[in-house]
Amino acid sequence: MLTVICETPGTLSALERTLPVRGENEVLLRVKRVGVCGTDLHIFTGNQPYLAYPRVMGHELSGVIEEAPEGSHLVAGDAVYVMPYLSCGHCIACRRGKTNCCVNIQVLGVHRDGAFTEYLTVPEQFVHKAEGITLDQAAMVEFLAIGAHAVRRADVKAEERVLVVGTGPIGMAVLTFAKLRGATVTALDTRADRLAFCTKQLGADAVVQIGEHDVEQLSALTEGDFFDVVFDATGNPKAMERGFQFIAHGGKYVLVSIVRDSITFSDPEFHKREATLLASRNATAEDFDTVVKAMRAGHIPDQALNTHRLALADVPTLFSGLLNPGAGVVKAIVEC
Ligand SMILES: [Zn+2]
Ligand SMILES: [Zn+2]
Known part of the structure; x- marks a missing residue:
């Protein structure tokens, strides 16, 4: 599968990787859309404080379920969005319901490899059905949830x-x-x-x-x-x-x-x-839900916010151009 990796600050390469294998409580999903975030731009320029290279970026994603665990609320073919902040469930913050600032947080595309690829495995609990919203909208839920949380x-x-x-x-x-x-x-x-x-x-x-x-x-x-x-x-x-x-x-x-x-x-x-x-850090499931409801109600001008589109294969050549203020980028979406 095609994967774009940030080898060191300033260097992105497209390469072929083998398909990931789904763990017991994980889903395998086919990545469809990935929003490009300020965090990705900081990773690319070497200004992200919590990161080791090489890294596959991308945490604002939507996709379609390929494989889910038996008995899951998700089945193959479901369109989904992902909460990319994988929280531990047992630290002090998680025990208080503040999963967004989990002590052991693992953010997709930051602490572990993210969505600039074709297939991804994610623990099932962080994957939600994108009901009543498009795949483009579903890839925009995360950055909007940061605002809703604040x-x-x-x-x-x-x-x-x-x-x-x-x-x-x-x-x-x-x-x-x-x-x-x-x-x-x-x-x-x-x-x-x-x-x-x-x-x-x-x-x-x-x-x-x-x-x-x-x-x-x-x-x-x-x-x-x-x-x-x-x-x-x-x-x-x-x-x-x-x-x-x-x-x-x-x-x-x-x-x-x-x-x-x-x-x-x-x-x-x-x-x-x-x-x-x-x-204010990240967002919780409640904030993601607030965003999805606002999208369904037509309160989010998502088409105006999505100013740029590019294909996954073109990320290594086009990514640095997104940094140029003259390009007028608000939200760029990568299509996989
Ligand atoms: Zn983001
Ligand atoms: Zn925790």
């Missing part, structure tokens, strides 16, 4: 003013689910094309381009109060540090993106606000 974690309310800093796919996912909760949402980014997308496709209430007067603009939008909830989805330590000043007194700051560095903040500024600082 919004649920912040407990965003309809009367709240929300700021999303960084409008890559994850920031867009956060914006989408904050809007679905009825909040008033402002997006902040350097890129005018991304901000225009947020207004046109995602219904952002306001957008501000990062620049000399952005703080005044954010202040004016909130009568000087700033924001009940600020989400960082930039992947940039300086931006993460800067975001503390955008929190309203009594507000929350949710760090969705992760960086390799330490970040610091002024304790007097943090304390006078009695700010709540939250990390």
